[in-house]
Amino acid sequence: MTESRRAAQAQANSAAWAETLADLEARRARSRAMGGADRLATHRGGGKLDARARIERLLDPGSFRELGTLVGGEVAADGIVAGSGEVDGAPIMVGAEDFTTVAGTIGAGSNSKRYRIAELALRNRIPLVMLLEGAGFRPGKHGGRSPTDLIAQARCSGQVPTVAAVLGPSAGHGALVAPVCDFRIMSRHGAIFTAGPPVVKESTGEEISKETLGGPGVALPSGVIHNVVEDDAAALDTVRHYLSYFPSSAWSYPPSRAADAEPRPTPELLEIVPRDNRRVYDMRAVLDVVFDDSDWLEVQPNFGRGIVCALAHLGGHPVAVVANQPQVMAGSIDSDAADKAAHFIMVADAFHLPIVFLADNPGMLPGSRSERDGVLLSGARMFTAQTTATTIKLHLTLRKAYGFGSMVMSLLGFDDQVATFGYPGATMGAMSAGALSRAAKADAELSDRLHDAELRASFNSAANLGFDELIDPRETRTALLGALRHGLHRRQAAAEPVLRTAILP
Structure with a gap:
């Protein structure tokens, strides 16, 4: 075929396509x-x-x-x-x-x-x-x-x-x-x-x-x-x-970001967290200090407000945070808070986000209204979600963690935590000394002994390895970051979806 015939054929082909492509563009334009x-x-x-x-x-x-x-x-x-x-x-x-x-x-x-x-x-x-x-x-x-x-x-x-x-x-x-x-x-x-x-x-x-x-x-x-x-x-x-906190799928790990990953002291926590368990504070201020920056994302901030669920970075690594909120009912866990946390924990676990538990609660919320709301069922749901989670788990008790409220927050032996920490003076047990005194109708002398035992609870627990370590609040970020880095060494095999064997109650 001569060059002129090739040119003529190409022109004819282009002309033949023109009407079809114009029709395609008209249809696209109508859609747009x-x-x-x-x-x-x-x-x-x-x-x-x-x-x-x-x-x-x-x-x-x-x-x-x-x-x-x-x-x-x-x-x-x-x-x-x-x-x-x-x-x-x-x-x-x-x-x-x-x-x-x-x-x-x-x-x-x-x-x-x-x-x-x-x-x-x-x-x-x-x-x-x-x-x-x-x-x-x-x-x-x-x-x-x-x-x-x-x-x-x-x-x-x-x-x-x-x-x-x-x-x-x-x-x-x-x-x-x-x-x-x-x-x-x-x-x-x-x-x-x-x-x-x-x-x-x-x-x-x-x-x-x-x-x-x-x-x-x-x-x-x-x-x-x-x-x-x-x-x-x-x-x-x-x-x-x-x-930005999540991997593309359960077959990969969350993406880390460049950050100032060096440990640093957190002296601000001595001013934020009152030593007196009866005084309130905003747990969100703790998150601002402990994690990389204050640009963390809270999930469901206006539902189940006794627990803060947040996505944050620690040393550049995405983490999920489950924290009691002492500003709301002294940090008591009601049905809504437990349901919120259960779902959040399951999502974090599914996509391999390490979970950081920050405990400061007097237990599950008692009372007739709480029971009608199904607090035991919701608490069981949260407990099942956290104890069956296969991701990295870190725990810190700041001031108090009582009864089942401590268990749903992963203060529990042999619960596969990478690390458990507590502040000195943290109180724990089946119930507070005040509640136990009232339940037992204790006299003044017995009440004083119960209160004194409560104040020694963190040291007694540490003496029996109830915590891996009691830490100074100024060491909080350093301790959590060090434990997280050690926990991340488990990622020596390709990520896979979580195999769920438990049915949430």
Whole structure:
């Protein structure tokens, strides 16, 4: 073939492709337009980002690769924008419901996309993030024997990190995505419910707003949502922050970061932690001093507030912190706090985050209301979660740890801790000296003896190796960091998912 004929053939080929590629681009453009200019303007006017802008804010710039762009045909992306991208250079799968397109409802195509991104997250061993704002299944568009996306998502549990952000009203099937995820965050615009106000009105006659039905004021106390932030941007930034502590999957270890890893004294703790057990202090101030910086992330700060659950760094290594909060009920552990901690411990264990227990509690919360709330069941759930955890465990008793409250905080012999520490003067036992005196109707002399024995408890325990060591509060960071470094030497084989043999009660 002559050069001129080759040029003519190439030109003809290009011309033949032009019409097809123009059609492809037109279809892509229709999908990218989502619900159209008017609906997008209304959506953004409410102070929210649209689905594509949410993905852009979440991911590293230019990293998004869409999947199923043309699914739905005339219904843009069939109501969900989905694909892969990167967060801080690490790959993830992401789906964002598009409320401007048929209210973000789920059709056959979007159900398949939701299943596909969860399937790929597990297959490729990378996190799954779902950005929710939708009205559930589309009327008349479901049924039959097609697989539900929740099957694939449930299979991700404990295998890859899963996160849900509720950024608007989320109802029905779509709302079920959130509680299946490890971490759930909501903006002030969010609401989550089994069925929305119209269905509630039709079913029960109750007239109720979205906010009253499932807004932050309901979703936080119920435990359905972990954290609430002001807007979309803050929610997406928090998702990035959360993922920074985790490995891509249970087949790898959490990523360490460059940090000032040198041991350092913590004299500030002498001012923060009162010597008198009856005085309160904020455990969060202890975390600020002990861990690498104050940029740690608290999970469920407004639920079960007697325990602080946080993600932090110690010597550059991601750790999960479970700490009693003396500011709340003197650090007593109620049902909500135990349930929160149990879930947090299981997530940390699944992804090989070392757990640091900071104990300062008078025990499980007593009383008729606490018993009606099922404090024993919740305490058993937390105990089972922590004692079956296979990850590195470190324990420190700051001032007190009594009864079952000490056991759920891993102050227990032969519980596979890498290290157990206590401050001198820490008190422990089945119950406090004051409670024991009242229970025994002790006279003044016996009460004094019981109180004196309580004050010697830490030294008596250390004399029998109840603690590996009693430490000066100024040695706290140094002791925990040294123990963590030794514990990390166990990572001489490839990481694997946790094999769970216990059923949580």
